[in-house]
Amino acid sequence: MTPFKLTNELVGEIQILIENQNDAQLRLLMKEFHYADVAEIANELDELEATYLIKLLDSEKTSDILTELDEDVREAILNNLSPKEIASEIEELDTDDAADIVGELPTELVQEVISEIEDRDHAKDIVDLLRYDEDSAGGLMAKELVKVQENWTVTTCVKEMRIQAENVTRVHSIYVVDTEDKLKGRLSLKDLLTTSAKAPIKDIYIPKVDSVNVNEKPEEVAKIMSKYDLEAIPVVDQIGRLVGRITIDDIVDVIKEEADKDYQLAAGISQDVEADDSIWELTRARLPWLILGLFGGGAAAVIMSGFEDMFSTYTVLFLFTPLIAAMAGNVGVQSSAIIVQGLANDDIKGSIGNRLIKEMLLALLNGVILAALLLLFTWIWKGSFTTALAISVSLIAVIIVAGFIGTFTPLFLHKRGIDPAIATGPFITTSNDIFGILIYFWIAKMILGI
Amino acid sequence: MTPFKLTNELVGEIQILIENQNDAQLRLLMKEFHYADVAEIANELDELEATYLIKLLDSEKTSDILTELDEDVREAILNNLSPKEIASEIEELDTDDAADIVGELPTELVQEVISEIEDRDHAKDIVDLLRYDEDSAGGLMAKELVKVQENWTVTTCVKEMRIQAENVTRVHSIYVVDTEDKLKGRLSLKDLLTTSAKAPIKDIYIPKVDSVNVNEKPEEVAKIMSKYDLEAIPVVDQIGRLVGRITIDDIVDVIKEEADKDYQLAAGISQDVEADDSIWELTRARLPWLILGLFGGGAAAVIMSGFEDMFSTYTVLFLFTPLIAAMAGNVGVQSSAIIVQGLANDDIKGSIGNRLIKEMLLALLNGVILAALLLLFTWIWKGSFTTALAISVSLIAVIIVAGFIGTFTPLFLHKRGIDPAIATGPFITTSNDIFGILIYFWIAKMILGI
Numbered sequence: 058m059t060p061f062k063l064t065n066e067l068v069g070e071i072q073i074l075i076e077n078q079n080d081a082q083l084r085l086l087m088k089e090f091h092y093a094d095v096a097e098i099a100n101e102l103d104e105l106e107a108t109y110l111i112k113l114l115d116s117e118k119t120s121d122i123l124t125e126l127d128e129d130v131r132e133a134i135l136n137n138l139s140p141k142e143i144a145s146e147i148e149e150l151d152t153d154d155a156a157d158i159v160g161e162l163p164t165e166l167v168q169e170v171i172s173e174i175e176d177r178d179h180a181k182d183i184v185d186l187l188r189y190d191e192d193s194a195g196g197l198m199a200k201e202l203v204k205v206q207e208n209w210t211v212t213t214c215v216k217e218m219r220i221q222a223e224n225v226t227r228v229h230s231i232y233v234v235d236t237e238d239k240l241k242g243r244l245s246l247k248d249l250l251t252t253s254a255k256a257p258i259k260d261i262y263i264p265k266v267d268s269v270n271v272n273e274k275p276e277e278v279a280k281i282m283s284k285y286d287l288e289a290i291p292v293v294d295q296i297g298r299l300v301g302r303i304t305i306d307d308i309v310d311v312i313k314e315e316a317d318k319d320y321q322l323a324a325g326i327s328q329d330v331e332a333d334d335s336i337w338e339l340t341r342a343r344l345p346w347l348i349l350g351l352f353g354g355g356a357a358a359v360i361m362s363g364f365e366d367m368f369s370t371y372t373v374l375f376l377f378t379p380l381i382a383a384m385a386g387n388v389g390v391q392s393s394a395i396i397v398q399g400l401a402n403d404d405i406k407g408s409i410g411n412r413l414i415k416e417m418l419l420a421l422l423n424g425v426i427l428a429a430l431l432l433l434f435t436w437i438w439k440g441s442f443t444t445a446l447a448i449s450v451s452l453i454a455v456i457i458v459a460g461f462i463g464t465f466t467p468l469f470l471h472k473r474g475i476d477p478a479i480a481t482g483p484f485i486t487t488s489n490d491i492f493g494i495l496i497y498f499w500i501a502k503m504i505l506g507i
Numbered sequence: 508m509t510p511f512k513l514t515n516e517l518v519g520e521i522q523i524l525i526e527n528q529n530d531a532q533l534r535l536l537m538k539e540f541h542y543a544d545v546a547e548i549a550n551e552l553d554e555l556e557a558t559y560l561i562k563l564l565d566s567e568k569t570s571d572i573l574t575e576l577d578e579d580v581r582e583a584i585l586n587n588l589s590p591k592e593i594a595s596e597i598e599e600l601d602t603d604d605a606a607d608i609v610g611e612l613p614t615e616l617v618q619e620v621i622s623e624i625e626d627r628d629h630a631k632d633i634v635d636l637l638r639y640d641e642d643s644a645g646g647l648m649a650k651e652l653v654k655v656q657e658n659w660t661v662t663t664c665v666k667e668m669r670i671q672a673e674n675v676t677r678v679h680s681i682y683v684v685d686t687e688d689k690l691k692g693r694l695s696l697k698d699l700l701t702t703s704a705k706a707p708i709k710d711i712y713i714p715k716v717d718s719v720n721v722n723e724k725p726e727e728v729a730k731i732m733s734k735y736d737l738e739a740i741p742v743v744d745q746i747g748r749l750v751g752r753i754t755i756d757d758i759v760d761v762i763k764e765e766a767d768k769d770y771q772l773a774a775g776i777s778q779d780v781e782a783d784d785s786i787w788e789l790t791r792a793r794l795p796w797l798i799l800g801l802f803g804g805g806a807a808a809v810i811m812s813g814f815e816d817m818f819s820t821y822t823v824l825f826l827f828t829p830l831i832a833a834m835a836g837n838v839g840v841q842s843s844a845i846i847v848q849g850l851a852n853d854d855i856k857g858s859i860g861n862r863l864i865k866e867m868l869l870a871l872l873n874g875v876i877l878a879a880l881l882l883l884f885t886w887i888w889k890g891s892f893t894t895a896l897a898i899s900v901s902l903i904a905v906i907i908v909a910g911f912i913g914t915f916t917p918l919f920l921h922k923r924g925i926d927p928a929i930a931t932g933p934f935i936t937t938s939n940d941i942f943g944i945l946i947y948f949w950i951a952k953m954i955l956g957i
Contacts, residue, residue, distance in 0.1 A: 060731065093734050227738070281510065283763070284543050286756045288677070288738060305755050306736045312759065313733070316766030317848060323773055324844030324931070325837050332849030332862075336869045343841050344873055350837045351877055354830020355884055361826045368822060375818075375825050376811045379832040380804020383940055386836070387775050387800045387933055391793050394774030398767060399782030412782075419786045423794055427801055434805055481774070483837055490833055 061094040068101045075106045080113055092118055096125035104133040111138075120149035123158060132161065140166060144173030151226065152179065153199035153307065156186035186301075194278050195271040197311070198292045198301030201225045204232040207241050207259040211252055214244075229289035232299055233262040240291055240299040242266050268293050271300055275311045280403065282308050318478070319401065323394060325350075325483040346483040353487030357382065357494045364498045367507055373439050374501055377448055378494060384427065384452060385459040385493030386486035392416055392463030393481045400471050401478075409468050413461065420460030424453035447504035451497045458496055459489045511544040518551045525556045530563055542568055546575035554583040561588075570599035573608060582611065590616060594623030601676065602629065603649035603757065606636035636751075644728050645721040647761070648742045648751030651675045654682040657691055657709040661702055664694075679739035682749055683712040690741055690749040692716050718743050721750055725761045730853065732758050768928070769851065773844060775800075775933040796933040803937030807832065807944045814948045817957055823889050824951055827898055828944060834877065834902065835909040835943030836936035842866055842913030843931045850921050851928075859918050863911065870910030874903035897954035904950050905943045912939055 074083045087095055087110070095114075099107040099122060107126075111119045111134050123131055123146055135143055135158075143162070147155045147170065159167055167187075174180040182200035189195025203221045205214045222228055231244040242264040252261050268291045269278050282290055282305060292301040318329065325346035330338055357378075367374060396412075399405040405412070428449035435445035463485050467477035524533045537545055537560070545564075549557045549572065561569045561584050573581055573596055585593055585608075593612070597605045597620065609617055617637075624630040632650035639645025653671045655664045672678055681694040692714040702711050718741045719728050732740055732755060742751040768779065775796035780788055807828075817824060846862075849855040855862070878899035885895035913935050917927035 091735055093736075283756070283759045285541055286543075288755065305738065305759070306733075309733045309755070309759060309762065312762055313766070316763070316770070317852075320766070320770050320773060320844065320848060323770060324840050326841055326845060330845070331852075331854050332845050333854055336865065336872060339845070339869055340872055343869075344876065346841070347834065347837055347873055347877055348880070350833045351830065351880060354827065354833050355881075357829040357833075358823075358826040359888075361829075362822075365822060368818060368825075372812075372815060372818060373808075375828075376808040377804065378825075378829050379807040379811075379940055379944060380801065382829040382832055383800045383804050383807075383836070383936065384797065386833070387797055387936070390774050390932070391776055391796070394770065394776060395780070395782050395789070398770060402767075402781075404781050404783055415786065419789055419793075422786060422790055423797055426794060427797055430798070430801060431805075438809075482840070486833065486837070490829055494829060 061090065061097075063094075063097050063101070068098060071098060071110075072102065072106060075102075075109050083110070083113060087114055087118075092121035093125045096122045099134075100127050100130050104130075104137070108134050108137040112142075116145045116149050120146040120154075124150065124154045128161070131158070135162065140169040141173045143170045144175075147183070148174055148176060148179065151199045151201050152182045152186055153197065153301075155179070155183045159183055160187055160191070189271065192275060193271065194269050194273040194275065194292050194303060195301070197275055197278065197307050198271070198303045200301055202232060202291070202299075202302040203228050203230075204234050204299055205244060205258055207233050207235050207257070207262065209258050210254065211249060211256050211258070211261075212254045214249065214258055227289075227304065229302075229304070230266075230291075232266070232291050232302075233258060234299050238298040240266065240268055240293050240297060266291065268299075269303070270295070275308075276315055276401075278303060279308045279311045279315070283312070315401075319397065319481075322478045323390070323397075323481040349483055350487050353490050356491045360491065360495050361498070364502065367498075367502065371444065371501075371505065371507070373435070373441075373444055374448065374498065377435075378497070380431075381452065381455055381493050381497045382490045385455050385489035388420060388423070388456050388459040389463035389485040389489040390481060392420075392460045393467050393477075393485050396464055396467040397477045397481055400467065405468075409465075409472075412468065413464055416460045416464040417457055420457045421453070424456035427456065428453045443505065447501045448497075450504060451500040454500050455493045455496050458492055462489055462492065511540065511547075513544075513547050513551070518548060521548060521560075522552065522556060525552075525559050533560070533563060537564055537568075542571035543575050546572045549584075550577050550580050554580075554587070558584050558587040562592075566595045566599050570596040570604075574600065574604045578611070581608070585612065590619040591623045593620045594625075597633070598624055598626060598629065601649045601651050602632045602636055603647065603751075605629070605633050609633055610637055610641070639721065642725060643721065644719045644723040644725065644742050644753060645751070647725055647728065647757050648721070648753045650751055652682060652741070652749075652752040653678050653680075654684050654749055655694065655708055657683050657685055657707070657712065659708050660704065661699060661706050661708070661711075662704045664699065664708055677739075677754065679752075679754065680716075680741075682716070682741050682752075683708060684749050688748040690716065690718055690743050690747060716741065718749075719753070720745070725758075726765055726851075728753060729758045729761045729765070733762070765851075769847065769931075772928045773840070773847075773931040800933055800937050803940050806941045810941065810945050811948070814952065817948075817952065821894065821951075821955065821957070823885070823891075823894055824898065824948065827885075828947070830881075831902065831905055831943050831947045832940045835905050835939035838870060838873070838906050838909040839913035839935040839939035840931060842870075842910045843917050843927075843935045846914055846917045847927045847931055850917065855918075859915075859922075862918065863914055866910045866914040867907055870907045871903070874906035877906065878902045893955065897951040898947075900954060901947045901950040905946050908942055908946055909939045912942065 099110055102110065107130060111122065147158065159170060162170060171180050171184060186200065201224055203218055203225055205217060218231060233241045233244055235241055242262045243266045244258065244262050248261045267281065267285060267287060269281060271292050271294050288305045290303050291299055292303060294300050326342050327345060328342045330342040361378065431452055432445050432449040435448055436442055439445065466480040466485065470480050471477045549560055557580060597609065609620060612620060621630050621634060636650065651674055653668055653675055655667060668681065682690060683692045683694055685691055692712045693716045694708065694712050698711045717731065717735060717737060719731060721742050721744050738755045740753050741749055742753060744750050776792050777795060778792045780792040811828065881902055882895050882899040885898055886892055889895065916930040916935065920930050921927045
């Protein structure tokens with residue numbers, strides 16, 4: 058396979074074809090590309106060009122393209138389509154993707170689009186899915202699945218399965234339900250084919266099947282599916298009725314989004330932004346954390362001004378404030394990051410107390426090594442052993458407190474049901490800057506006996 | 508499904524059963540658990556207990572448990588098994604998992620274990636896989652797949668498929684190869700079943716199939732599979748011969764590991780460590796970055812001492828050094844993180860020049876807003892407008908330079924083929940601390956006309 062590569066030349070070529078309305082050539086070119094690649098191209102076109110392209114191609118392909126587009130591009134294109142045109146795109150999609158797109162439409166349009174969908178069952182399924190919170194298993198699942206009733210015979214079952222499988226891209230599993238639609242188990246295709254045609258399903262199905270509740274968080278579903286290597290998982294409602302199915306491709310997206318979000322939070326970027334977003338969007342995502350940092354810096358300045366009387370005699374103390382702030386920040390981020398990651402991967406066992414003791418010991422070990430280096434450096438540089446010792450001992454205290462804050466904060470937030478990832482990055486850096494500098498001057502002052 | 512929950516009580520209960528050699532009870536209890544759950548339990552046991560458990564259970568289940576164990580626990584258990592016992596575990600595994608385990612064995616054991624494997628084809632496949640770099644498509648793939656030759660008839664094909672499918676857990680796709688084993692396309696099960704038995708495969712197969720080269724990086728394979736929503740992808744060698752297949756469950760692991768690694772690098776943690784690793788391992792992963800930070804802080808101190816003559820008159824300048832260092836660090840991390848993430852997701856288009864200009868504009872916008880806040884604060888606090896202005900203008904300059912370094916460094920590393928993720932976190936923070944403080948004093952000095 059020669060992988061698809063999006064180039065400026067290719068985009069330019071397509072723009073010229075659109076401008077010249079060279080439809081035949083455009084169709085021919087697009088036929089070669091996977092829908093995900095066409096979506097990448099369309100993301101680079103302007104609104105009218107992208108709409109032209111979508112209107113030109115078959116809805117069988119364009120519906121898939123729509124699902125892969127950047128949200129703003131998709132919105133712009135859908136704005137230029139009639140409810141009937143949107144409905145014909147929706148018609149081609151699986152219910153989960155269809156519901157995602159309908160969910161993005163302006164409220165006044167939803168009703169109209171839904172009413173234009175010819176397949177009424179499909180429309181009903183989509184409306185059904187719209188009820189669920191986007192951030193839940195219900196918001197992820199599709200209605201497409203193959204299910205059979207436990208009191209059917211093998212013959213009925215095979216016949217029904219054939220009909221159902223028509224609408225399901227990848228079958229994965231055959232689920233068994235009772236007359237009230239409650240999930241009972243699953244069926245192995247092999248058993249089905251090697252059993253007498255008149256046997257009832259209840260005699261041959263496997264009564265063990267993993268499932269998730271419709272209100273389960275997507276991250277939890279992702280954990281379960283990746284832990285148990287599942288390619289699909291059935292979703293049940295509060296009373297155990299089979300309501301949908303989640304496939305691994307959606308979970309791959311969840312895992313990636315979750316990782317991106319945590320990474321951005323750790324770097325002080327809120328909201329889901331990308332490098333190619335506008336300067337305004339990027340500012341909105343970044344400025345709040347910077348303002349937090351500014352307040353922290355202001356607080357540090359006020360604290361330091363409280364020690365101004367030491368300025369003339371112990372200038373060297375002030376020279377090391379950036380070092381102290383940096384070390385407090387680095388240690389804090391290291392500690393919090395490893396806790397946040399551990400919580401995300403369910404690796405954190407044992408009590409908070411033990412975890413804190415371990416982190417304190419670790420901080421002490423690191424602190425002593427770093428303090429020894431700093432002692433040597435300062436002693437040689439400034440010639441005063443007492444000052445060098447005061448600075449180094451303070452550094453150890455600062456590192457221990459930084460480790461404590463970095464460990465405790467995410468664990469505390471997690472206990473309180475708050476996403477611990479917000480406690481990484483600027484949050485920890487800023488609070489550690491303030492505490493670090495306070496502790497540093499305080500201890501140094503004590504040691505120097507000022 | 509009631510999800511499995513690892514508790515200290517459960518581990519304790521199992522330890523008692525092991526101590527009492529209550530095998531019947533242990534087998535009964537373990538039968539209820541998924542192998543991934545048993546692995547979680549075994550990770551908490553000591554070496555001898557874990558070995559006891561593995562020896563007790565059937566190799567059909569223990570082989571899967573072994574693949575899920577922490578590497579050090581697995582190594583400890585395998586140390587207690589004879590080559591013959593290891594071979595019987597290997598025998599139960601798919602070739603990719605088998606090769607991973609054999610690859611971890613001490614070199615002198617490998618030969619012996621391989622020779623104990625009864626299924627010689629399986630052994631051959633494993634040896635074959637051992638040749639590939641762990642960090643490549645070849646290192647990820649399994650030999651288990653279903654392939655048919657283009658010159659076979661439908662009848663031969665169905666017969667051969669039945670035999671091959673015996674060894675393949677999930678078939679996913681039927682690949683079509685020529686007589687030289689070169690990948691030609693894939694076969695739809697539906698077409699196969701609706702075509703006359705004597706038709707040659709070459710008339711009915713789909714000549715288009717995505718594939719990856721055996722030397723492709725795992726991250727690239729992950730990108731391709733998630734972009735195109737593939738659940739399996741065939742792997743070909745340099746001359747296009749079908750040599751293996753990668754399934755989505757392995758890719759989910761790649762995506763998670765990759766995300767964890769980038770996250771840790773951004774937080775200043777090198778190597779792959781977990782919260783539950785030993786203090787020594789955690790120190791080795793964290794101390795290098797802290798020492799880097801120490802050097803940076805030392806450099807900042809030396810720079811500041813060059814401006815010592817300003818101490819008495821412009822004390823306030825020195826009070827803001829932690830603020831300057833923090834802002835430079837935060838902006839740098841934000842910029843680099845968004846570039847690193849963009850590079851990982853292939854979102855970065857256009858030239859480095861344009862990217863830098865955009866980041867400069869963004870930094871300017873953020874810088875002006877932050878400087879205005881700082882100006883107000885300092886003016887009110889200290890009463891001198893000139894000093895407040897000098898500090899604020901310096902802040903803008905510091906932010907722009909920090910944005911530049913944060914943007915340029917990962918882009919530069921990426922161009923040079925170095926993982927840009929190492930340029931996030933402490934690396935950027937430290938260099939930005941140094942540059943930030945230098946620029947700050949330099950510009951403030953100019954403005955104040957000292």
